[in-house]
Amino acid sequence: MTFQFLCILVLTALAFGKGQSTTSIISEECSSDDLQGLTSFKSAISYDNSGRLSTWVGLSCCKWEGISCDNATGRVTEINLPGFITQEGLVLQTQMQGSLSPSLTLLSSLQVLDLGGQFGLSGSIPTSIGQSLPNLQKLILFSNILTGPVPESIGKLSNLEELALHENNFSGSLPPSLGGLKNLKILFLYSNKFSGVIPDGVSNLTNLVQLDLHANFLSGKIPERIGDLQGLKELDLSDNLLNGEIPNSIGNLSSISVMYLDQNSLEGPIRFPASPDQLPLLGFLRLQNNRLSGKIPPTFGNLVSMQRLSLANNKLEGEIPSSLGDLLSLSELYLDGNQLSGQIPESIGKLSELIFLSLRDNLIEGPLPQLSSLQNIQTLDLSFNSLSLLSIPEWIAKLPSLSKLYLAGCRVEGEIPEFLQGTPSPIQELDLSSNSLSGSIPTWLGKLSLLYSLNLSRNSLDSGIPDSISNLQYLGVLDLHSNNLSGSIIRVLEMESLTYIDLSNNSFSSGIEEVDSEEESRIRFLNLSNNLLQGKLPTSIGKFKSLQSLDLSSNKLSFGLPEAIASLGSLMTLKLQKNRFSGEIPDEFLELRKLKELDLSDNLLVGEIPKVDSENDRKREKNDFDMPNPTT
Template identity: 50%
Template sequence: MGCQMLWLHLALTMMAAATSIVQGCDPGDLKGLASFRGGIHMDTSGRLAKWAGHSCCRWQGVACNNRTGRVTEVHLPGFISTTDFVFQSQMEGWLSPSITLLASLEVLDLGGLVGLSGRIPTSIGRLKNLKKLYLYGNKLRGPVPDSIGKLLKLEELHLHENRLSGYLPPGIGFLKNLHALLLHSNRFTGSIPASFSNLTNLMHLDKLWPNANAWLQGAIPSSLGDLQGLTELYLGGNELSGVVPKSIGRLSRLILLSLSCNSIQGPLPDEMSALQNLQTLDLSFNSLNLSSIPSPIQELDLSSNYLTDGIPAWMGSLTQLYSLNLSRNHLSSSFPASVADLEVLEVLDLHSNNLTGSLEHVFKIETSFPGGSLTYIDQSDNSFTSTIEQIGVGTLERLEYLNLSHNLQEGRLPTSVEKLKALKCLDLSFNKLGFGLVEALANLSHLKTLKLQRNRFTGKIPVEFLNLKNLKDLDLSDNLLVGEIPSGKPLSDFPQSCFTGNRGLCGKPLSPCKS
């Protein structure tokens, strides 16, 4: 019995000691947290107002090691989740260097607070145990200190959406455990450090979209091909030039590649065909030539390049493609028949090219594959000449957006248009369409935008148009319409400019009809 009582006494003593550790706080940690709180003069969430007493391990947003009592995590993100909703809180103040007194810190999350200012402290290198650093979505200024390269355990570094400037520190290249690096929407200049090739565990590299007038410059370093763990690579919105290096083809795990808004030239290297996991490829706003694309691609954006000649027939081999954007180029000739093989295509954007001929191959997708998924078609600003009846507009039952404006299309609008039950936007303006406006348009109950201006439509506006209760944008101007505009909503909500240019049209908002 005596031994049992002794063991019970020891157990209770150890529990009490552990409890006192957790309830208390290391003096250095307490000083660091108190100084950080002192630098904040506004906290809309009220979390810091509850930081009272000396038991910092009980403070909201603070977590400690149960054995040592040292602070290991500070979670004060701008986005706060509850069981019912997510809301954003804000803090205004400066990032106190005293936060680096938390020597055992593993996670520092101050992301998305909007108003946190100051600089990343040069003493950040003291946090030798740090694994996750989230400072994104604030107003931090100045350079990223090279001492950040001392955080050898760091796995995630999120500094995007700040006002950071200067060169990217080569020290980041020492962070060999890093698998996520987000730096976009800052003001970095210079080139990509060669040391980045050491980040062999990196899976997500995002330097997309700089702020102000600062960009990364120079060629894409071939050393990026050494980052063979990379699954997402964003280098858009800079002043990168030259060609896409052949070494990109070594990134066999790459799922997403964005090089948009640069000055990259020439054809894509043949080595890119090895990227058999690539699903999203954004090369928009460059000066590239059209070349073969890895067949597993699902989302392809080559808009605003200098692509010429016709759309190649091999596009039809991209059978997993669901989004294709070739807009704002110099493509000519007719649309290839092979496009009808794109059975999962949802988004097709070809606007602002020099394409000619018929669109019938596009609309054969739905007839070839009744389970097809086309929801968005923009082929405006071309020279397509097919009639609306030829393209079988009534077969696209999932279509939500159809823009065929600024072409050379003729003929009448078929009654089969009423089959487009999901349609929200229909723009056929600036063509040569004629005959009467079909009543079938009134059956498109989800329609929000209807633009038919600058055509040759004749006859009266069907009274059934009053059934288009969701219509927010209407333009029937510059046609050959006659008679009285049907009275009532939604037609009465639109200004005079939506009906002008029809000499035979009268009634509100135009001049009264003559009796």
């Protein structure tokens, strides 16, 4: 072997080795555009408590946490940095703060961009996103503080399957180009500030499975061809300013399982196709908080898959159609806040799966049909109708699952019936307010061991509060205002569970001066106004640390205002007017930083109103004093 041949072999080997090394380096390094886009994104983030961005060092971006690449091209295809991450089986909430860098559009092979739930990303969606990221399939930016409009170019993302921009501060009109996203399956734009109309082009998104636009400022009508979205399983257009009639084409949504149209300004009667074969098999239909008028269509009875129906807070009139009794899968029925009249149809009693029934605030008349077959009913609300019950039907107390009973304003007379203490399921909430109940508050109420809310206000009850009420260890809300009750309130004030107390407009004469608790009270709302309370307000009032509203007005309380009130740091409303308080207003009241309403009028107070004695205030007073008066 000659020397020349050996040299050729060595040079060939060196060249081959060098080539191998170069290939390896190319496969390890990022595309320059991808690297620039990612490093610009990282530099715009000022805070990342997940620590994921700390792994973004060097040139091998495909090894960075949250980054995925195409093995063949080496280009970045996914950025997965959601706010919710899983570590050792636990779901943790992380946060990023900073701005959304427009340089992300340099990652031209990107298919997934997931920055949802970070709560701290600001900025806007780059206007060129449609041209720059043609392969994008998922754009997930929900729960941040992003602003601006959705750019028109988004309609060019022909491969987009999921667009989740909900819970941000996006504004402006929805771009008509949304109708070009033919592969879109999920469109979540809710809880933003979008305005204008829903583009008709949305009806072209025939692959949509979920469409949620609720809690915006959208106006105009629901697109006439919304029924073309026959693959839709969830539709939520609630909390907007939509108007007009519900389009008949909604009846074509035969596979839809959830639909929300609540809190809009829809007008006109509800109309669905006349043929039962064309009616939607809705599971959830919510049309509440609109301006819907006309009668409830009897064809609703054909919605045999219905589980939750809410038509509350509209202008619906006429009788409740008996066909609603055919909805045997119905578990929740909300018809409250309308102008419905006539009687409750007996067919409602066939709804054996019904858990929640609310007919309050209507014009429904008696007699009340026996609904004792509602074996699963837990909440029954018939309040503020023209039922003229006179007495509470005994069958109500025999409903086996009933735990929340609301019969306010139903013209119930006489004493509170004793059979309410023996219900098969313990009563948790009882509202018999705004009736003509008389007699005493029964001592057996103390046996309702799970009672949380008791409202007997606006009646003619004339006893004291029974001592047995202190046995209600779960009672959180007690409303007895506007009766003829008297005696002491000390039992109530010493109950550890109560957070809301309204005993106003009665004849209670004592108890407030006896408060001497060493434990901090949980009471947030306390109204004892318009009673006959007298004596000194004790310093132990300072133990009511949770108080947000305190009304002791129109009583006979006297002596000085206790400085301990100043320790009620959560207090926002303080009404002490029309009493006999004397002395000066304590300077310590200035510590009530959250106070928004203060009324000390019609007392015997003297001296000056306390004011903040700060350097800034002194300077401001001096400047005001030195300013020339233009109106001499």
